[in-house]
Amino acid sequence: MVSLFSVVFTGLALILIPGLFISWRLSVPISFKNVLGFIKLITSRHDDEEERNEKRDEGTYVNVGEEGTTSGLVRELMPRHVAVIMDGNRRWAERGGLLTLQGHEAGAKRLLEFADLCFKLGIETVSAFAFSTENWGRQKVEVNCLMFLFERYLSSKLQYFKREEIRVSVIGNLEKIPESLLRTIKELKESTKSYKKKHLILAIDYSGRFDILQACKNLMKKSQQGLISEEDVDETLFEGELVTKCAEFPSPDLLIRTSGEQRISNFFLWQLAYTELFFSPVLWPDFNEDKLLEALVSYQCRERRFGRRL
Amino acid sequence: MDFNDLMPLLSFWIGQIGDLGLDLLWRFIHIVVSLWHIVSGIFEAILSNAISLGLIQKYSAIDIEKLRCLAVVVDIEVARDVSKVIDLLQWLKTIGVKQVGLFDSQGLLKKSKDMILEMVPGSMLLQETGEKDISPDRKGIIDIEFISSSDNKEAVVKAANILLEKHLKSNNHPEKDEEGDNVFTESHLNEALRVVGENVRVPDLMLVYGPVRSHLGFPAWRLRYTEIVHMGSLKYMRYGSLLKAIHKFTGVRQNYGV
Numbered sequence: 001m002v003s004l005f006s007v008v009f010t011g012l013a014l015i016l017i018p019g020l021f022i023s024w025r026l027s028v029p030i031s032f033k034n035v036l037g038f039i040k041l042i043t044s045r046h047d048d049e050e051e052r053n054e055k056r057d058e059g060t061y062v063n064v065g066e067e068g069t070t071s072g073l074v075r076e077l078m079p080r081h082v083a084v085i086m087d088g089n090r091r092w093a094e095r096g097g098l099l100t101l102q103g104h105e106a107g108a109k110r111l112l113e114f115a116d117l118c119f120k121l122g123i124e125t126v127s128a129f130a131f132s133t134e135n136w137g138r139q140k141v142e143v144n145c146l147m148f149l150f151e152r153y154l155s156s157k158l159q160y161f162k163r164e165e166i167r168v169s170v171i172g173n174l175e176k177i178p179e180s181l182l183r184t185i186k187e188l189k190e191s192t193k194s195y196k197k198k199h200l201i202l203a204i205d206y207s208g209r210f211d212i213l214q215a216c217k218n219l220m221k222k223s224q225q226g227l228i229s230e231e232d233v234d235e236t237l238f239e240g241e242l243v244t245k246c247a248e249f250p251s252p253d254l255l256i257r258t259s260g261e262q263r264i265s266n267f268f269l270w271q272l273a274y275t276e277l278f279f280s281p282v283l284w285p286d287f288n289e290d291k292l293l294e295a296l297v298s299y300q301c302r303e304r305r306f307g308r309r310l
Numbered sequence: 311m312d313f314n315d316l317m318p319l320l321s322f323w324i325g326q327i328g329d330l331g332l333d334l335l336w337r338f339i340h341i342v343v344s345l346w347h348i349v350s351g352i353f354e355a356i357l358s359n360a361i362s363l364g365l366i367q368k369y370s371a372i373d374i375e376k377l378r379c380l381a382v383v384v385d386i387e388v389a390r391d392v393s394k395v396i397d398l399l400q401w402l403k404t405i406g407v408k409q410v411g412l413f414d415s416q417g418l419l420k421k422s423k424d425m426i427l428e429m430v431p432g433s434m435l436l437q438e439t440g441e442k443d444i445s446p447d448r449k450g451i452i453d454i455e456f457i458s459s460s461d462n463k464e465a466v467v468k469a470a471n472i473l474l475e476k477h478l479k480s481n482n483h484p485e486k487d488e489e490g491d492n493v494f495t496e497s498h499l500n501e502a503l504r505v506v507g508e509n510v511r512v513p514d515l516m517l518v519y520g521p522v523r524s525h526l527g528f529p530a531w532r533l534r535y536t537e538i539v540h541m542g543s544l545k546y547m548r549y550g551s552l553l554k555a556i557h558k559f560t561g562v563r564q565n566y567g568v
Contacts, residue, residue: 132567133567134566134567134568135567135568137566137567137568138567138568208530208534209496209531209534212466212499212530212531213494213495213496213499215470216470216473216474216494216499217494219470219474220473220474220477220478220494223474223478224478233467233470233471233474234467235463235464235467238463238466238467238470262537262538262539263535263536263537263538263564264533264534264536264538265534265535265566265567266534266535266567269530269531269533269534270463270466270530272525272530273462273463273524273525273526273527273528273530274524274526274527275524276522276523276524277523277524277525277538277540278523279538302521302522302523
């Protein structure tokens, strides 16, 4: 037994050490994920192993990235709607000795990369909590910089959204935001409203409680106009009045919050009833592809029963 | 046999050895990861037991005053095992928690509330639906609230209907309130929810027991700034883990978006 183990380990060392040396010399990046993916790809060719067959029979593995390495994700189990609370920009900037605005810029860049990757993985809707109603309480300078950043980013990425056929919606109160930003949002919404397959929802000046109250007001208006009666008001009708009515799948399947905070902070209160919550300790600008895949793998491993017994 | 005949055979065998090597490497990695999980599980169990025995100083004194209202979400499968829920409540009472909202989506715990209240000494049903002051002479008492999915969306819809009715029947200059700004505010909805029989108190901390990391439909209106901690299965709950989660909560500093 001991000699068998020693043979095995010697064999493994003979494969790994030259492989690592070669990759170092050729400057080929080897991440643990790539190695795992490559090994899974090779070993999945063996048909006599029941466990690997069972994995393959569950669905199609998803390829990620230009190398086409498998990520271990099953396409059929991919969430349809992923929401994200992008927390940690200021801490990231502070940690790097940068200005707060630079942290938010890095966060904006990360959001586009995140959305792009989600769409490539087959996720149809991505929602991002960009600015909450409570954020108005921050220093005026930071708030003004954020508004300017939103305007600059959204207008500069208009061609990108059109090219990628991404529909962009902005939800929230929007009464306090600058006129120029409002115009940019309107132009963006109009230009991209016909796209169906990819939907990016940005929550700006959004509050979950405000969303519920707005739904009440909308129902009140419809009732005044004689369109509905009081008896008609039920959960379905109520949900149809929330700001997420613009989405085909208004309730997220997965919510990711970064920077280690474990709360939903007034985001999508009504919509998150059965949403899988994934709290990551990583700061938002550092939330890269690996971290997203980790969240998705965690999601796919969970058994969601929507409160019922199956 | 010349070299040209030997090459395909050699390639085949190299491929086979390579595949076997990678297969072994995959299994080796599996073993390492499994061992890691076993070791970290053992470490967690030891830590939890040490906390339970009071061996770790920092968990001995918890600032429980910071935890005014605790929510416990229990998966429907686990909710059938009421004895575990009773044990959990007794632990919470020992720690000094004053108010607990017990939630399961189907209302199974609601149906067993009489038994639970009887089995947990010093427990009382939370009757009031508004803010509740915890006075010092209520030491050793734990108030328990039983919540289900019907207290979530259904309750909000009922409350919305009350507000709608109030607005439509209003005789005080309805034209000045066309937008409903004087009726549809947070405090008005809070009041309407109380009328419907709901508690509007926001839990400071929520512990989720079950396989899924989700609050399973806990009343949405109350969840604005609640810390949510997933505790795993109720079947394998540990006193030490519970204490650790509460202790961690007392160290959290919220900025409420500002």
